[in-house]
């Protein structure tokens with residue numbers, strides 16, 4: 659089956675006062691129609707930057723400096739502004755963390771939804787309104803509230819409205835950047851259930867960016883664990899989180915209470931991620947890795963396939979158990 663989205667060798671740099679900051683460095687992944695991918699990793703690892711690049715919505719000081727982003731075969735990196743306008747929102751749409759980034763506070767929500775469609779497709783206002791009503795219902799909002807202003811909605815309702823807005827042009831790929839972070843626990847759960855339902859109903863391909871690994875475990879077929887602008891490990895969600903092949907994934911999974919029943923330990927990864935203006939030259943995680951070996955500080959690890967559909971950027975990915983066991987043996991008091 660062909661890929662709906664193919665990201666290859668993506669690199670994104672920001673111009674900063676301290677020099678060039680490599681926010682994303684050689685990222686590759688694919689997404690099939692109807693598939694969901696979770697992007698996880700500590701704050702600052704490049705998740706949002708990746709999502710903005712897929713929409714060609716980087717801030718002014720950000721630039722894609724290498725790589726391709728093929729959306730249904732079309733490269734959005736090389737596309738003209740006109741082509742980008744045809745692709746953005748129609749083929750790929752984004753739900754931001756903060757609903758008010760997407761919603762105009764002084765415009766009725768229904769009018770914003772109508773405009774989102776009529777700006778992109780040759781439909782009448784009446785047709786667009788019909789569609790807005792139908793989508794409002796799909797996202798669990800009453801069509802009678804369509805002409806409300808954003809401030810008349812609760813946080814959870816606003817986020818539903820943002821999802822409705824993103825779906826107006828019937829995109830096939832939906833990016834959700836921390837869609838529940840600003841919500842209370844009940845609304846968080848409801849929005850996640852909504853995303854799962856929409857994915858199933860419309861066959862949406864979903865990229866869920868979240869630091870909530872449990873949400874990703876529940877919603878996503880695959881997971882890409884990012885560290886310092888790179889993908890440290892990627893694979894089917896359950897296998898990857900239950901049996902990591904990268905020390906960073908192992909640390910990340912161990913730092914949350916329990917995603918799957920089998921995992922019960924709780925710890926945290928010591929240290930902080932590197933400065934992306936001057937990242938470590940070899941393995942970016944080596945300075946914090948409890949299992950680091952001399953090679954890790956000398957040679958950049960390649961991304962290797964550890965099993966079909968599973969990749970890890972660790973020198974010891976294919977002998978991971980030995981690496982972990984080695985640490986445990988080294989710790990035995992003599």
Ligand SMILES: Nc1ncnc2c1ncn2[C@@H]1O[C@H](COP(=O)(O)OP(=O)(O)OP(=O)(O)O)[C@@H](O)[C@H]1O
Nearest residue numbers: 672674681700701702703704705706707708717934
């Ligand atoms: N406009 C910008 N100018 C300069 N640096 C930026 C800019 N936006 C992001 N960065 C830097 O790029 C890196 C990646 O940031 P990004 O926001 O993509 O990470 P993230 O994983 O999404 O984090 P979070 O979970 O906090 O949103 C960070 O080092 C960040 O400081």
